[in-house]
Amino acid sequence: xxxxxxxxxxxxxxxxxxxxxxxxxxxxxxxxxxxxxxxxxxxxxxxxxxxxxxxxxxxxxxxxxxxxxxxxxxxxxxxxxxxxxxxxxxxxxxxxxxxxxxxxxxxxxxxxxxxxxxxxxxxxxxxxxxxxxxxxxxxxxxxxxxxxxxxxxxxxxxxx
Amino acid sequence: xxxxxxxxxxxxxxxxxxxxxxxxxxxxxxxxxxxxxxxxxxxxxxxxxxxxxxxxxxxxxxxxxxxxxxxxxxxxxxxxxxxxxxxxxxxxxxxxxxxxxxxxxxxxxxxxxxxxxxxxxxxxxxxxxxxxxxxxxxxxxxxxxxxxxxxxxxxxxxxx
Amino acid sequence: xxxxxxxxxxxxxxxxxxxxxxxxxxxxxxxxxxxxxxxxxxxxxxxxxxxxxxxxxxxxxxxxxxxxxxxxxxxxxxxxxxxxxxxxxxxxxxxxxxxxxxxxxxxxxxxxxxxxxxxxxxxxxxxxxxxxxxxxxxxxxxxxxxxxxxxxxxxxxxxx
Amino acid sequence: xxxxxxxxxxxxxxxxxxxxxxxxxxxxxxxxxxxxxxxxxxxxxxxxxxxxxxxxxxxxxxxxxxxxxxxxxxxxxxxxxxxxxxxxxxxxxxxxxxxxxxxxxxxxxxxxxxxxxxxxxxxxxxxxxxxxxxxxxxxxxxxxxxxxxxxxxxxxxxxx
Amino acid sequence: xxxxxxxxxxxxxxxxxxxxxxxxxxxxxxxxxxxxxxxxxxxxxxxxxxxxxxxxxxxxxxxxxxxxxxxxxxxxxxxxxxxxxxxxxxxxxxxxxxxxxxxxxxxxxxxxxxxxxxxxxxxxxxxxxxxxxxxxxxxxxxxxxxxxxxxxxxxxxxxx
Amino acid sequence: xxxxxxxxxxxxxxxxxxxxxxxxxxxxxxxxxxxxxxxxxxxxxxxxxxxxxxxxxxxxxxxxxxxxxxxxxxxxxxxxxxxxxxxxxxxxxxxxxxxxxxxxxxxxxxxxxxxxxxxxxxxxxxxxxxxxxxxxxxxxxxxxxxxxxxxxxxxxxxxx
Numbered sequence: 009x010x011x012x013x014x015x016x017x018x019x020x021x022x023x024x025x026x027x028x029x030x031x032x033x034x035x036x037x038x039x040x041x042x043x044x045x046x047x048x049x050x051x052x053x054x055x056x057x058x059x060x061x062x063x064x065x066x067x068x069x070x071x072x073x074x075x076x077x078x079x080x081x082x083x084x085x086x087x088x089x090x091x092x093x094x095x096x097x098x099x100x101x102x103x104x105x106x107x108x109x110x111x112x113x114x115x116x117x118x119x120x121x122x123x124x125x126x127x128x129x130x131x132x133x134x135x136x137x138x139x140x141x142x143x144x145x146x147x148x149x150x151x152x153x154x155x156x157x158x159x160x161x162x163x164x165x166x167x168x
Numbered sequence: 169x170x171x172x173x174x175x176x177x178x179x180x181x182x183x184x185x186x187x188x189x190x191x192x193x194x195x196x197x198x199x200x201x202x203x204x205x206x207x208x209x210x211x212x213x214x215x216x217x218x219x220x221x222x223x224x225x226x227x228x229x230x231x232x233x234x235x236x237x238x239x240x241x242x243x244x245x246x247x248x249x250x251x252x253x254x255x256x257x258x259x260x261x262x263x264x265x266x267x268x269x270x271x272x273x274x275x276x277x278x279x280x281x282x283x284x285x286x287x288x289x290x291x292x293x294x295x296x297x298x299x300x301x302x303x304x305x306x307x308x309x310x311x312x313x314x315x316x317x318x319x320x321x322x323x324x325x326x327x328x
Numbered sequence: 329x330x331x332x333x334x335x336x337x338x339x340x341x342x343x344x345x346x347x348x349x350x351x352x353x354x355x356x357x358x359x360x361x362x363x364x365x366x367x368x369x370x371x372x373x374x375x376x377x378x379x380x381x382x383x384x385x386x387x388x389x390x391x392x393x394x395x396x397x398x399x400x401x402x403x404x405x406x407x408x409x410x411x412x413x414x415x416x417x418x419x420x421x422x423x424x425x426x427x428x429x430x431x432x433x434x435x436x437x438x439x440x441x442x443x444x445x446x447x448x449x450x451x452x453x454x455x456x457x458x459x460x461x462x463x464x465x466x467x468x469x470x471x472x473x474x475x476x477x478x479x480x481x482x483x484x485x486x487x488x
Numbered sequence: 489x490x491x492x493x494x495x496x497x498x499x500x501x502x503x504x505x506x507x508x509x510x511x512x513x514x515x516x517x518x519x520x521x522x523x524x525x526x527x528x529x530x531x532x533x534x535x536x537x538x539x540x541x542x543x544x545x546x547x548x549x550x551x552x553x554x555x556x557x558x559x560x561x562x563x564x565x566x567x568x569x570x571x572x573x574x575x576x577x578x579x580x581x582x583x584x585x586x587x588x589x590x591x592x593x594x595x596x597x598x599x600x601x602x603x604x605x606x607x608x609x610x611x612x613x614x615x616x617x618x619x620x621x622x623x624x625x626x627x628x629x630x631x632x633x634x635x636x637x638x639x640x641x642x643x644x645x646x647x648x
Numbered sequence: 649x650x651x652x653x654x655x656x657x658x659x660x661x662x663x664x665x666x667x668x669x670x671x672x673x674x675x676x677x678x679x680x681x682x683x684x685x686x687x688x689x690x691x692x693x694x695x696x697x698x699x700x701x702x703x704x705x706x707x708x709x710x711x712x713x714x715x716x717x718x719x720x721x722x723x724x725x726x727x728x729x730x731x732x733x734x735x736x737x738x739x740x741x742x743x744x745x746x747x748x749x750x751x752x753x754x755x756x757x758x759x760x761x762x763x764x765x766x767x768x769x770x771x772x773x774x775x776x777x778x779x780x781x782x783x784x785x786x787x788x789x790x791x792x793x794x795x796x797x798x799x800x801x802x803x804x805x806x807x808x
Numbered sequence: 809x810x811x812x813x814x815x816x817x818x819x820x821x822x823x824x825x826x827x828x829x830x831x832x833x834x835x836x837x838x839x840x841x842x843x844x845x846x847x848x849x850x851x852x853x854x855x856x857x858x859x860x861x862x863x864x865x866x867x868x869x870x871x872x873x874x875x876x877x878x879x880x881x882x883x884x885x886x887x888x889x890x891x892x893x894x895x896x897x898x899x900x901x902x903x904x905x906x907x908x909x910x911x912x913x914x915x916x917x918x919x920x921x922x923x924x925x926x927x928x929x930x931x932x933x934x935x936x937x938x939x940x941x942x943x944x945x946x947x948x949x950x951x952x953x954x955x956x957x958x959x960x961x962x963x964x965x966x967x968x
Contacts, residue, residue: 074241
């Protein structure tokens with residue numbers, strides 16, 4: 009890894025890093041976010057073992073659309089042409105949901121921020137749809153799980 | 169609080185809730201996100217006690233701009249005319265930053281999602297600026313701290 | 329009705345009409361779009377009488393989000409703060425779906441364009457999700473069904 | 489053609505299809521929309537044989553800009569770098585206008601949705617500019633006329 | 649006028665100023681931009697005394713749409729619901745065009761930035777359409793001409 | 809240079825020029841904007857020789873983000889994937905600031921408009937942050953300084 013903050017120039021000013029001369033390689037990144045809520049809230053989302061109506065579908069769509077808007081949201085991100093975005097939502101305990109977002113493309117910069125943005129906005133959309141019944145939901149563990157491709161190569165949260 | 173998911177109609181379909189007849193009241197909400205990182209990463213952001221260059225300023229601007237985009241990001245949020253957005257970033261330990269976002273307006277719906285979106289995107293922007301040195305940063309505790317105004321009145325995380 | 333094109337000034341130049349002095353009244357509009365497809369395509373969307381997975385949910389979300397973007401898409405539309413948007417999708421024959429979009433707010437201009445934009449984009453999203461199996465789907469009858477409120481009052485397609 | 493809805497995964501969840509490994513080929517698509525209006529409305533748009541002022545220009549610009557926003561409007565569309573967009577508006581009877589939109593690029597996915605979105609928004613813009621005189625205008629025949637390029641090759645509405 | 653930069657808090661951090669408690673008043677602002685070009689370029693735009701085709705219409709539309717996007721472009725601007733936007737383009741010498749943009753609304757903050765943004769983007773659009781024949785065009789005098797309404801009242805460039 | 813306005817077709821209608829068959833080459837462009845203000849205003853921005861708080865950082869971020877939005881703002885611009893954007897702000901006299909914006913990519917069209925848009929919006933953001941103390945600030949000299957790459961090759965303002 010680098011030992012300096014690459015988004016600042018030598019004077020400490022923010023700039024969008026020059027990637028003009030970087031190679032085009034296949035990039036993939038997966039990010040996670042979890043939501044901790046009351047068990048009764050989770051029951052309302054998942055009724056009788058089946059995802060209820062549009063709640064999960066709305067969150068998946070919101071995450072996919074947000075991943076595409078990343079360069080508009082994170083000021084120093086490069087605009088990218090994502091070739092794949094998926095958002096999966098899993099029940100991981102009686103009071104926790106897990107959101108996973110995977111993005112990929114063939115390009116000059118990585119897609120970590122796209123995966124993190126997709127996971128975050130999908131999680132916030134779940135919060136939005138549940139806040140009338142449970143304002144105390146907390147989003148935890150927003151983090152990169154894995155990335156592949158590019159000069160820095162493979163990175164996995166488990167390896168650190 | 170309600171005991172049902174108000175963003176679904178009786179058939180389980182997502183809709184944007186009708187707030188046409190709700191009163192205009194002063195609304196305010198504050199949300200939080202924290203970032204856990206290596207102590208050496210935090211030192212790079214904060215050099216000699218002073219915020220370094222544009223890192224914190226960039227995150228503040230990103231959070232403010234994201235709060236204004238909330239209805240574009242969270243599918244069932246109403247468009248709102250925010251009258252105030254602030255983003256504050258505090259060092260809360262030798263390896264943790266805290267982002268606080270406060271939004272307010274006089275309107276028919278609350279601004280919880282705006283505050284949560286502002287805090288989340290500011291935190292993601294900090295991640296983006298630091299990921300070249302520390303990909304393992306984790307965003308935690310994305311949560312509503314307090315809201316005031318509207319029919320449901322005052323709510324504070326500490327009271328739950 | 330007016331007998332001139334109000335979006336042009338006296339020189340024929342496009343402008344955004346001045347509504348500064350119009351009254352705030354409750355406005356509501358409903359628009360329609362229908363899709364004509366092969367019966368086998370409709371069967372794939374509706375399996376065994378139940379909406380399949382995310383197809384209809386995705387179209388509803390797309391329509392709701394598009395209605396909120398209307399002033400960004402239709403150059404001379406005023407920015408509005410919609411207080412309600414719903415998108416409903418109905419099977420109206422063995423090869424036809426109907427999309428209905430209703431928008432409302434309390435404001436100075438009508439919401440006809442918001443309802444029409446929501447219905448159109450929901451219909452295009454259905455096309456997108458089905459085009460791998462049926463490129464010949466045609467969107468018909470994109471039209472205003474009814475509007476209420478404002479100086480011109482009530483208007484219904486059936487009355488014309 | 490495919491015999492399944494490719495925008496759903498095996499569980500029926502919406503995802504943005506992975507096109508990472510598809511070839512870059514030249515793609516082109518043309519879509520149509522028609523507007524049926526009162527003959528007196530069409531006369532107001534077309535005075536003395538010449539397009540009046542900014543009406544048609546505004547619709548052309550709106551269509552071009554909308555084609556560029558397609559991936560923001562249609563949730564599962566990939567972001568694309570269009571290399572050409574044209575919008576043409578023709579009088580096809582004494583009460584009908586036809587909008588044609590053609591898009592092209594060299595890329596991994598087709599541009600059918602871009603052409604359809606451009607034609608639809610141009611048609612809605614014409615509606616917007618004429619609605620003060622004729623609310624009953626109906627947009628018909630929103631459809632793909634032709635596409636070229638990609639694995640599925642040439643497709644023409646007339647061939648079906 | 650104020651004697652401090654109101655967009656910074658006491659620590660020098662950017663924030664979106666709180667206007668929650670300001671009065672709603674009628675606001676209006678007019679801004680200007682001029683373009684200096686080769687006389688032959690201006691002739692190409694204006695042929696035989698008549699605006700040529702879509703050049704001026706395109707610039708007017710771009711300016712109107714940009715005025716509506718101001719809070720997305722200028723980080724600390726409040727989102728506003730403009731009730732009027734006009735863009736006028738005048739020939740003021742044999743090598744100069746003048747762009748005037750006027751915005752208004754009834755609201756809590758002024759519309760100076762909206763008028764300046766509309767004038768700037770209309771001028772840049774003219775540059776874009778002419779740059780194939782004249783890359784040396786210079787945009788000058790981007791400035792506020794007049795504003796009315798709000799606590800600071802009337803201000804006119806000529807009075808300073 | 810061309811001797812006609814390439815953004816109009818043979819009928820004078822605006823279109824987005826077809827660049828499908830142009831070569832991918834490295835493109836770079838630098839644009840300028842200057843701000844003339846009262847000397848006391850400039851002193852408030854620059855206190856004791858050091859940039860004050862977030863003023864310049866906010867303007868740099870706004871310029872970078874605007875450069876990425878160029879194809880959404882300037883109707884006939886192609887969407888581009890910028891690989892570098894920098895915004896620099898320099899004091900050039902006791903009452904003047906200069907904004908320089910440089911953009912680059914490897915692509916089929918030039919990045920002049922991106923550089924001009926970035927410089928303009930950064931300058932407008934400076935105006936916004938200073939308008940409470942000095943409404944009479946004027947933005948001058950919005951112009952292309954230099955471009956490289958593409959069929960028309962190198963161009964420099966100084967050479968004209």
